[in-house]
Amino acid sequence: MAGLREVKLPEEMVLMRKAIDITCEAQNELMRKLEPEMTEYQTEAIVEFVFKMNGAEHEGFPSIQGGGPHSCVLHYVTNRRTLGSGDLLVSDIGAEYHGYTADVTRTLPANGKFTSDQRKIYDLVLAAQEAGIREVRAGNQFRAAHNAATTVISKGLKELGIIQDEGDVRRYFMHGTSHYLGLDVHDAGSYGPLAAGNVITVEPGIYIAKDSPCDPRWWEIGVRIEDDILVTDGDPINLSAGSPRKAEEIEAVMAE
Ligand code: GLY
Numbered sequence: 001m002a003g004l005r006e007v008k009l010p011e012e013m014v015l016m017r018k019a020i021d022i023t024c025e026a027q028n029e030l031m032r033k034l035e036p037e038m039t040e041y042q043t044e045a046i047v048e049f050v051f052k053m054n055g056a057e058h059e060g061f062p063s064i065q066g067g068g069p070h071s072c073v074l075h076y077v078t079n080r081r082t083l084g085s086g087d088l089l090v091s092d093i094g095a096e097y098h099g100y101t102a103d104v105t106r107t108l109p110a111n112g113k114f115t116s117d118q119r120k121i122y123d124l125v126l127a128a129q130e131a132g133i134r135e136v137r138a139g140n141q142f143r144a145a146h147n148a149a150t151t152v153i154s155k156g157l158k159e160l161g162i163i164q165d166e167g168d169v170r171r172y173f174m175h176g177t178s179h180y181l182g183l184d185v186h187d188a189g190s191y192g193p194l195a196a197g198n199v200i201t202v203e204p205g206i207y208i209a210k211d212s213p214c215d216p217r218w219w220e221i222g223v224r225i226e227d228d229i230l231v232t233d234g235d236p237i238n239l240s241a242g243s244p245r246k247a248e249e250i251e252a253v254m255a256e
C-alpha cells in the first residue's frame with residue numbers, strides 16, 4: 001500500500017492541488033492580516049477560517065503558529081502567546097481537502113519588515129530550500145534534497161560566525177528536509193529513489209534558541225520555509241508557488 005500511495009494518480013493530484021491552493025491562500029491572508037499584538041491563536045484563527053471558507057473539511061495536522069521564542073520550537077502547537085513587534089512567526093499549516101493534505105510553511109515578521117539579522121538567516125534558509133528543490137528529480141535519492149540543503153546551511157552558518165565547524169550544523173538544523181505528502185501529512189512511502197508522481201515537501205530551517213552558544217544577536221530567530229514539490233520526468237514543479245517565499249515579496253504582501 002505504501003508503494004501505491006507514493007505515486008499520485010491524476011485524480012489524486014486534483015485533490016492535492018486544491019488542498020495546496022487553499023493553504024497558500026491561507027498563508028497569503030495571514031500575511032495581509034498579521035500585526036504585532038496578535039496572539040498565536042488569532043493567527044491560527046485567520047488561517048483556519050480561510051480553510052473552512054474554501055471547503056476544506058479539516059486541518060491536515062494541528063496548525064503550528066510559533067512566534068518569537070516559539071519560532072525555535074519544532075511541532076509547537078500551544079499557540080497561546082502574544083506576538084511582539086520584532087518577532088518572527090513560523091506558520092506551518094495544511095488544509096485537508098477530501099482526505100488529502102497540504103503542508104506549507106512561511107516565516108513572517110510580525111511587524112511586516114525583517115530585521116537585517118533575521119533577513120540574513122531567512123535568505124540562507126531560502127537558498128538552502130532552492131538547492132534542495134533543484135534535487136527533486138526522478139532517479140535521485142530521497143535524501144538528495146536534504147544533503148543539498150544541509151551543505152548550504154552549514155557553509156552559511158559558518159560564514160556568519162554562528163558555528164565554527166561545519167559539522168555543528170545539526171545544533172541549528174535538527175530535522176529532515178523532506179517527507180512524502182498525501183492522505184497523511186507524513187505520508188507512506190519507501191524513501192527510495194524519487195519517481196515521477198511523487199509529492200514531497202522541501203522544508204529546511206534554522207532555529208537559534210535563546211542561550212545558544214553564539215552571539216545573542218541571533219537568539220530567538222527561527223525560520224522554516226516549506227513547499228510541496230511534484231516530481232516529474234523533467235523539472236520539479238512547486239505546487240505551493242501560489243504563496244510568496246522571497247523576503248521582499250512577503251514584505252510587499254504584508255504592506256497591502
Ligand atoms: N508540518 C509539520 C511537519 O511536517 O512535521
Ligand code: MN
Nearest residue numbers: 103201203226
Ligand atoms: Mn512538513
